[in-house]
Amino acid sequence: MIDIMKMVKARTYMKRNEPFLYSWHAYVGYELDLFKAFERPMTQFDVADALELDEQLLAQWVAIGVSIGYLKETGRNRYQIKNRWKLPKSKGNNSSGVLLKEMMELHIPTLLEYPKMMRNQSRLHFDEDEHASTVAETSRLLEVLAYPKMAKRLKEKDCRRVLDIGCGEGGYIKKLGQRFPTTQFTGIEISEEVVEKAKELTANQNNVSIEQADLWNYKPESPQDMVMLNNVLHYIPLEKRQALFKEISSWIAPGGIFSVVTPIAGGPDSPPFANVFNSFFSSFDNLYRLPKREEVIEWGEESDLEILSLRTVIKEGGWYIVQYEKKSESAR
Ligand SMILES: C[S@@+](CC[C@H](N)C(=O)[O-])C[C@H]1O[C@@H](n2cnc3c(N)ncnc32)[C@H](O)[C@@H]1O
Structure with a gap:
């Protein structure tokens, strides 16, 4: 038996x-x-x-x-x-294959390290140089879904200056730059290899500029009408997220927009992948767990950012786009 x-x-x-x-x-x-x-x-x-x-x-x-x-x-x-x-x-054709590549070369090998990490109470280290290009390319798959929500705000607010923090290959500002030719777009990105790629892809656009910079040492020269932070929050240590929101808020003109794309941590009844993401991020000593819904709201409230919307981009992955408006002087 x-x-x-x-x-x-x-x-x-x-x-x-x-x-x-x-x-x-x-x-x-x-x-x-x-x-x-x-x-x-x-x-x-x-x-x-x-x-x-x-x-x-x-x-x-x-x-x-x-x-x-x-x-x-x-x-x-x-x-x-x-x-x-x-x-x-x-x-190279914006293929969904890049997601398979990330899953097979990064996510699955990482999850297989769990026994060793648990026994040794150790973590892996996320190798930026090795994975930055694949990760930047995978994030681009979300563009089609998240882009319209950004374009809508940009139009509504008639934004003149837009900053994309951790812009990756610059997919969002490339598309937005074509649609809004009189708006000035700046992308900052830490990885040299990814910056090169972003520059190449936006080379013929006068209203798009890409700079290699670490967001922690950066400050825009003038107030921005919209700042984007797409798929970057898991690179930010938990204890620094509130401070980062405050800092970014200080870069935004009153009435301007802060737009964030991020997976949000799943609960017991969320789709499995929302939880798997956290198992993955938690495996590295230089990546950090996903934010919770309440946190995303609270960090905004503490930074003079009024939440406008919190909507799903991809339900299966627990992916959201959260948009805030910088309060005007009188509303503070
Ligand atoms: C997952 S990718 C997202 C790319 C793009 N925003 C998108 O959504 O398609 C995150 C990017 O943030 C960049 N990044 C991470 N830490 C950064 C920092 N401190 N300053 C600037 N860029 C950073 C990474 O190199 C990577 O290209």
Whole structure:
């Protein structure tokens, strides 16, 4: 009886883990550009040869692809992609594959360190240089959803000067800069590599400038009509967040906007990913837990920032956009 239970449990774990294969397959395909290679019917030999890959391992990847319906055999030892809409686009096309890359190279290996970290009461260190580009690119996937909410405020308030703190590849200010050509946009970003990329992507826009700067040593030259802080709060130690809100508030002109995109810490009834994020951030000695809903409201209240809205961007990830208005002198 006990042996049967053991078998049942083992089978359940295996079954539960099956979806991992889809992510793994898509990740490898994205990383090595294999879906593009098999766009037309190709033999494994030709692909291995053209991309200089190990043929035996490629054959394994193809076999799994066939079994999960991402590839099909087309005869004469040739294979081709199937269900194209389910597969990530190739690299550099704002592909969803970058999320797989972040998950597989960063999140899953981190979660697997839990036993060691718990035993040793230790933490990992988040390697900015290694991951900054991937993380900046993944955050851009949210742009489509969060952008309209920023554009709306910008228009409403007829903002002349906008600052984006931790702008990453500058996706938001690039788009906003095109839509609002008479507004001046500045992005600051700490990572040199990411700054280079942002500069390259906004090179032909006169109203967008990118500076390499640490937000802790920065102060804008003149008051801003809107300041954005998108997906940066988990880089800020807990005890410094209130002070940061106060500092940023002092950079905003009365009536101006402070716009924050962040996942908010989940509770027991939130979607699992909202909680997983915190397990991930908590694994590093230089990343910090997500804010709670009450905190986001309180930090605003303490900084002359009146909350205008707190809305979801992606429900599954517990992602929110929070927007505040800087109180005018008389309202304080
Ligand atoms: C997750 S990315 C978000 C990028 C972009 N804001 C977005 O939402 O698409 C966070 C960015 O903040 C930058 N960053 C972290 N700490 C910073 C600091 N102290 N000063 C300036 N930028 C910082 C990181 O290098 C990274 O590119």
